[in-house]
Amino acid sequence: MYKTVNQTRQFDLNDNDDLAAYDEILNNPRCFVVREIKEKLSEKHFEEGKLISVDERLIMVVTWQERTLL
Numbered sequence: 001m002y003k004t005v006n007q008t009r010q011f012d013l014n015d016n017d018d019l020a021a022y023d024e025i026l027n028n029p030r031c032f033v034v035r036e037i038k039e040k041l042s043e044k045h046f047e048e049g050k051l052i053s054v055d056e057r058l059i060m061v062v063t064w065q066e067r068t069l070l
Helices: 016-027
Strands: 002-012 031-047 050-069
Touching (some): 002 016
């Protein structure tokens, strides 16, 4: 018998710690990824009405199931 727990977490693909945590989920044989949603977030910085820079980040929202023995 297994107990199944669903978990959801947001991972920043530009952050090495988040990538390591995501790799742990993928390498765990007791985990099954149910859904992955990728999003691109943009922050625009303006000075005196003119665009001076754009910062873009990739975010992935992952839902997975983890099974544990009862």
